[in-house]
Amino acid sequence: MKSALKLALPFLLVCLLPLSAVIAAPAQPAPEVAAKGYLLVDFNSGKVLAENNADERLEPASLTKIMTAYVVFREIAAGRIGLTDQVLVSEKAWRTGGSRMFIEVGTQVSVEDLLKGMIIQSGNDASVALAEHVAGSTEAFANLMNANAKRLGMENTHFTNPNGLPDPDLYTTARDLAKVTMALIREFPDFYSWYGSKEFTYNEITQPNRNPLLKRDPSADGVKTGHTNAAGYCLVGSAKRDDMRLVSVVMGAASPNARAQASLALLNWGFRYFESHSLYPADQPIENLRVWYGQQETLPVGPEADVVATIPRGSYSRLSARLEKTAELNAPIAKGTRIGDIVVTLGENEIIRAPLVALQDVPEGGLWRKAKDSVLQMF
Known part of the structure; x- marks a missing residue:
């Protein structure tokens, strides 16, 4: 800049x-994106460069974990928990279905490992373990999530769990997801670096980061994928080129490749046709x-x-x-x-x-x- x-x-x-x-309008219009809702925003200025159905309430699937991580980061920053805290894995966390980091009931796992298991491996079990450690139960943790959503101005969002498993009362929007993502990057840059990690090993099991942008775009360093049958394929992406950072949100794409292509198209268009100046x-x-x-x-x-x-x-x-x-x-x-x-x-x-x-x-x-x-x- x-x-x-x-x-x-x-x-x-x-x-x-x-x-x-x-x-002002760029020389080339925004690319057509096949998704239920999407948004592209400049991180430094907060200016929206492209959007469609950005305020439509949609299921976030594992994009929910962006808020889960944000809440945990705030608890760490406030000194209420620490990265080295040992968390006793409950049966509820162990039994949680979907993507997992494979923690075992009755064992103790550090907050740092749980965070990496949630961020890099998208572990639903890790999300539940963190929620229980912070708030005592997933229900109480959801209240913290909603309080933070309100504070961040996420006007069309409601959380019911920390991992994004389907629930009729769980919803958010592309615009609201951009708000919490930018807050996370701005407030916790050191923790945000974990989102660019290519893999994480826990319990002798190595799992790759599910974010396809990390392999397809060297400037990409985050953020999170999500998928359920109802939500479709979702992806919050972020990339930084020189001093300019863009954040993209794609919700409800038809396939993993479709969400990746849509995200890359938005990011590349934004960097190609816009510039940011402090x-x-x-x-x-x-x-x-x-x-x-x-x-x-x-x-x-x-x-x-x-x-x-x-x-x-x-x-x-x-x-x-x-x-x-x-x-x-x-x-x-x-x-x-x-x-x-x-x-x-x-x-x-x-x-x-x-x-x-x-x-x-x-x-x-x-x-x-x-x-x-x-x-x-x-x-």
Whole structure:
């Protein structure tokens, strides 16, 4: 991603608009994808590049385990469990059908091995063992999954188990799966590296990673496959080329090859026709604005969050930006107060409107400062 864009700075007095983004059309339309629902999103900017039925509620099958892993990672990060914790395998975990890492009832297995068995081998038994260790039961763990889904804004998702085995009340969407996947990659990069592992051996049984993208695309490093008769063949993929990462979600394809081809087609199209640019990092000043009646005359302002633009390839030179502030700035002003927007345009089209905030406190000035500024404002 290129360096920050230089701002053009006409300070317009406007009413604030909500954060918005528009993606200009690339030279080539998105590929046709044979799936019930799909989505392609730029990880750095969060901009959706292609989608179809992305909000339709569908069965996730083993894609459920992305949320299972995310919940466990959060428990580790909070210090409530550890990678070296030994988990006693219950009969319920041992008897769980479908794909397995072949843990044995009554034995103890480390949290790290269970995570790798779930992530790399897609072990349903490992998922149950982890859920029971974290929450005491799979039902209680599902409550944790749903609480995290709500926190992440997964509005069309409901979990009932940690492994994705069929249940009429288990559903999610391509868009929601992208949300939890991007949160997992962003918050737990070290753990995410396991998703690129080609194989894992446990109990003297070596099983390959089920993700076909790892063999077909050297830039791919995740994420997860899923399949049941009702869900069809599903795949959440992610690949990184240079500084650009894309996440693809394909749900309800007709065959293993169809989901792989669809995922590769989306990823290759995204990398071929789009580029991502980091324009302004969060909490870094991009301008100093005049403040009235304060202990200081200027206020450094910058973006609340990283401002990243995803645009058609070859159009970077057409980007421009400006600041729009809501009104004159009068002290006192608290750090973090939203005082306007950063507006990025591509040609004549506005593509990003991001919050502009105060980067430090400006206390109210004394009587002399107030009197002086009153006179200056009159002229």
